[in-house]
Every structure is written in structure tokens, then in C-alpha cells.
Amino acid sequence: MVRERILLCTSFLAIVAILQIDLVPQVIQVQLGEPYIGEDIRAPRTVVNTEKTKELMDQAADRAVEEAKDKPEYQIISIEAGVEASNRFNKVFTIFDRQRQKSEDNSGDNIPISAQLLQEIRKELLTVDEKFTDLPVETLNEVITLPDEDYERMKKSLRQLYVSLETEEKISQQKINTVRANLAQYLDNDRFLILPQDAPVLQRLLEAMLFPNLTRDELKIRQLQDEARRRVIPVKIEKGNLILREGDIVTNEHIQVLRDLSLIDNRGNRVIIFFSLAIFSLLLMGICLFYIYYFKREIIKQERHLYLLALISVVVLAVAKAMSLSNVEWMEYLIPLSFAGIVLSFLSEPQLAWIITTLLSLMIGVILDFNLSLTVYYFISGTASIYSMFNLTQRKEMIRMGLLLSGVNLFTVITLGFLFGTRRLGSQFGFALVAGF
Structure with missing residues (x-):
């Protein structure tokens, strides 16, 4: 039991360490009203531009009030x-x-x-x-x-x-x-x-x-303003967008964008995010251990299998983190979670492989800047890879399995693309097909 506890603690620390790498970028030193000196700053992730979004919301609210000011339904007797x-x-x-x-x-x-x-x-x-x-x-x-x-x-x-x-x-x-x-x-x-x-x-x-004798119905006007604000599409700072180049004068807008990206004033965020990731990792590991203890208790006695399960999980997360650090968009679709699901199916039973693959897809979603679309994509892809392993007896069936997995990936990308409004769907189709093999 001592070795199992050491394995558990080591896996936990390794997972937390992998998840928190570069999750909060280095603090950038800038001074309002002065030229920026340093390397060009690009957005490390996609975030909402709160300043621009708030400005558009206020404009939409003012426009709605202007259009409604003479309408009887927005007026009451004073x-x-x-x-x-x-x-x-x-x-x-x-x-x-x-x-x-x-x-x-x-x-x-x-x-x-x-x-x-x-x-x-x-x-x-x-x-x-x-x-x-x-x-x-x-x-x-x-x-x-x-x-x-x-x-x-x-x-x-x-x-x-x-x-x-x-x-x-x-x-x-x-x-x-x-x-x-x-x-x-x-x-x-x-x-x-x-x-x-x-x-x-x-x-x-x-x-x-x-x-x-009429005056504005302030309650209806506030409801109208709130509705107008809700209809505004948030302005996003896309990942990779140039924020500041050397020599640019730092403005209030630059400061707000850098704050939205947690590139300044993020010291408190580091501590909060570290403990949040620790609790998140502990929760997911607890779910996995709960399942093993109550439904697959015999695996606890197979020490080699435990080592391999932990190793595969850590390696998949490490590869996912390495690919995310490359800032190459198509790499996000090539994380080998499907392959991990296949290996886990060989090492254990499909039910346990599915549990681990599901939990890994959630962690990969955190690694990929909390991207819900990619989280769902890897969950479906991992599930399909495990399902395709049933009754696999001949080599030619490996080709059928790859085609099936590619088809599932392609269909998933199409569906999620329309659901989340993803751009550049054409290139993503190719990456999804490659990931199937």
C-alpha cells in the first residue's frame, strides 16, 4: 500500500504541475502614457475585451432608449x-x-x-x-x-x-x-x-x-437597456492578436486588454489558480479511484497496471501541454488521447478505459485554455476509439477502426463548428481526419 500511495501522490503532483505550466503568463511591466520597451506582446489566449464590449453595450442601451423614448408603451403618467x-x-x-x-x-x-x-x-x-x-x-x-x-x-x-x-x-x-x-x-x-x-x-x-403628463417608465427602460446589452456580441481578443509593439504609447485601452489577459496584476491569480487546479485534479482523481475501488478492485492488486495507467495519463497530459505551448492551432487536434484510449483498453477493461479517457478529456480542456469545443471533441474521439476496439481480431480491422474514428472526428468537428461558430473549418477537417489514424 505504501508504493500505491507514493504513486498516487506522485501522479497528483505531476498532473497539477503539468496543468499549471504557463496557465498564468509572466507579468509584463508597462507604464501608462509611456512608450513600451520590450518584445511584441501577443494575446496568449482568446478572451473577451471588456472595455470594448462595455462600450458597445452602453451604445446599444443608449440607442434602444432613444428609439423607445416616444413610444407609449415605455411611458407612464407622472x-x-x-x-x-x-x-x-x-x-x-x-x-x-x-x-x-x-x-x-x-x-x-x-x-x-x-x-x-x-x-x-x-x-x-x-x-x-x-x-x-x-x-x-x-x-x-x-x-x-x-x-x-x-x-x-x-x-x-x-x-x-x-x-x-x-x-x-x-x-x-x-x-x-x-x-x-x-x-x-x-x-x-x-x-x-x-x-x-x-x-x-x-x-x-x-x-x-x-x-x-407622461414620463419615462424607468422599470421598462431598464429592462430594455438590459435586453439591448445582452444582445451585444462580446468583442474578443483572439489568440495571437498583436497587443503592443515596441515603441507604442501605452494607453488605458492597452492596460485594460492586458488586465483581461492577466498579463498585469496577476499575482493573486497565480495562487488562486494553483489551488483551484489542485482541487480540480484531486476531484477527478478521486472519481477515478472511487470507480476502481468499488467496481474494479482487482486492479489495485496489479501494481504494474497501476503504474502503466498513471504513466499513460501523465504522458498524454504532458504531450497536450507541449502541443498547447507551441501556439500552433492545428496541433490542438493531434493530442493522442484516442491512442491512449486504445492502449488503456488493452491494459484494462473498456469501462475503466472510458472513465480515464473522459477524465483526461476534461483535463485537456483546461490545458487548451478551457476550450469547451475541444473538450467535447476529445471526449467523443476517446469514446469512439474505445468502442472501435471491441471484437478487434484481425489486422485489416485496424484500417476499418481508423476509418471509423476519422469519420467520428470529422462529424464531431462539423457539429461543433456550427454549434460554436468555429472559423477555418476546412483546415480543421483535415486535422480531425489525421487524428483518426
Whole structure:
């Protein structure tokens, strides 16, 4: 058992060491606003450009708000409309009350109002709203000369009508004339009990006093902005793109891109990633050991087989890491996981070979910059290689097996290419076919 524990610890440390190699690049020293001195910096992996993406998201959100600002579905009646209506009403009838009193004091009852007084009243009303320019002089004269009882009744009815209209009806700047045209129907509502003789004066006063009462529905606007931001396709910095060349002035955009790539300020990331990889590796090894202990316990007694299983796993991961460090894209499709699955099938049973191959495909996905597409590709390729080993008895069947595996790889690349929007599918087809043999 001592040797098995040593093997387990050694394999664990080797796997963690392989996974963490070059996962966090060396820190690059740059100074904002100063020329960069050093080798050209290229993106070691594909990441999202957060600065550009955020800028596009903000532009999309602003554009969506601009397009929706005049649409009724994104507007609601302002909670201040009732207060504004009451204030306007009080200002208008303060003027009327004062002028009625002034008219009574100067002229007495049943004496016509002078044109000068009517112009003075209109001038005061214009300080409340410019729409009083269109209010007929006859209406002003009628309001000033109404008997007190009729005036108070009209005043009370107008307050009720005006406040109700401004707090219940959506009145936009574009549709305010339509609302004015429909005031007669509103006055006929039995709810208000308007006397026929009061209706013409009330209608003309309402036409002058109406104002747009809509404001933005902030909840719907925020939902619209969020939806617009979600529809923005993230701007990506592709692996190998030139970030900085010697002599370039370092800008805020350069700093943000380097930060996205963990090329600066990544000291904390190193520790976090190391422990995360250790836990990840321990978890996958635990799954494998759990399966062996409960379902294939006889293998534990076969020490040579354990050494070979561990060696194959470490070698496959080491080769995968070496190929990923080459930064040659087509090398990513030539990691010998399928071959490892075949060898594991010979050394043990297909079920155990499949478990190990599956776990190795997850680790290869981590090595290849957490590439989900390649993880799925190697999982399917490894599974197909193990399946093709069933009933393999003659040499000519090796050719059939290679053709089958190449076909599976080709179909997988096509499917994943359309699913993940992979570019350069043509070259990847060739690499997948070669990997099958």
C-alpha cells in the first residue's frame, strides 16, 4: 500500500504541475502614457475585451432608449401630474378671482368688462401657459361676469375634471391635440355631472390648461437597456492578436486588454489558480479511484497496471501541454488521447478505459485554455476509439477502426463548428481526419 500511495501522490503532483505550466503568463511591466520597451506582446489566449464590449453595450442601451423614448408603451403618467394640475388650476383661478373682485370694485354689477381689463387678464394667464393665447375673449368675459353661484359651480367642476384628466389619461406631446379634440366626449361622462350650460366654457378652459403628463417608465427602460446589452456580441481578443509593439504609447485601452489577459496584476491569480487546479485534479482523481475501488478492485492488486495507467495519463497530459505551448492551432487536434484510449483498453477493461479517457478529456480542456469545443471533441474521439476496439481480431480491422474514428472526428468537428461558430473549418477537417489514424 505504501508504493500505491507514493504513486498516487506522485501522479497528483505531476498532473497539477503539468496543468499549471504557463496557465498564468509572466507579468509584463508597462507604464501608462509611456512608450513600451520590450518584445511584441501577443494575446496568449482568446478572451473577451471588456472595455470594448462595455462600450458597445452602453451604445446599444443608449440607442434602444432613444428609439423607445416616444413610444407609449415605455411611458407612464407622472406621479407629479396631479400636483402640477392642482398648482396650475390654483394659479389660473387666483387670477380669475382677483380680476372678478377688481371688476366688481371698479365697475359694479351688470357693467360690461373693458377690453383693457380682458387683455390684462390674458397677459397674466400667459405666465401660466402660452396656450391661453388661443382662449377666446368671449370665454374670458364669460368667466369674469358669471354670477358667483355659477362661477363657484363651474370652478368646482373644472377642478374635478382637470385633475382627473391629468392623472388618468395618457397625454403625450404628440397626442395632446387628439385629447383636446375628444374633450367633448370626456365632458359627457356621467361621472362628472356637468350641466349643459357649463360645458362650452369648461371645454375651452381645459383646452388651454392641458399639458403633457407622461414620463419615462424607468422599470421598462431598464429592462430594455438590459435586453439591448445582452444582445451585444462580446468583442474578443483572439489568440495571437498583436497587443503592443515596441515603441507604442501605452494607453488605458492597452492596460485594460492586458488586465483581461492577466498579463498585469496577476499575482493573486497565480495562487488562486494553483489551488483551484489542485482541487480540480484531486476531484477527478478521486472519481477515478472511487470507480476502481468499488467496481474494479482487482486492479489495485496489479501494481504494474497501476503504474502503466498513471504513466499513460501523465504522458498524454504532458504531450497536450507541449502541443498547447507551441501556439500552433492545428496541433490542438493531434493530442493522442484516442491512442491512449486504445492502449488503456488493452491494459484494462473498456469501462475503466472510458472513465480515464473522459477524465483526461476534461483535463485537456483546461490545458487548451478551457476550450469547451475541444473538450467535447476529445471526449467523443476517446469514446469512439474505445468502442472501435471491441471484437478487434484481425489486422485489416485496424484500417476499418481508423476509418471509423476519422469519420467520428470529422462529424464531431462539423457539429461543433456550427454549434460554436468555429472559423477555418476546412483546415480543421483535415486535422480531425489525421487524428483518426
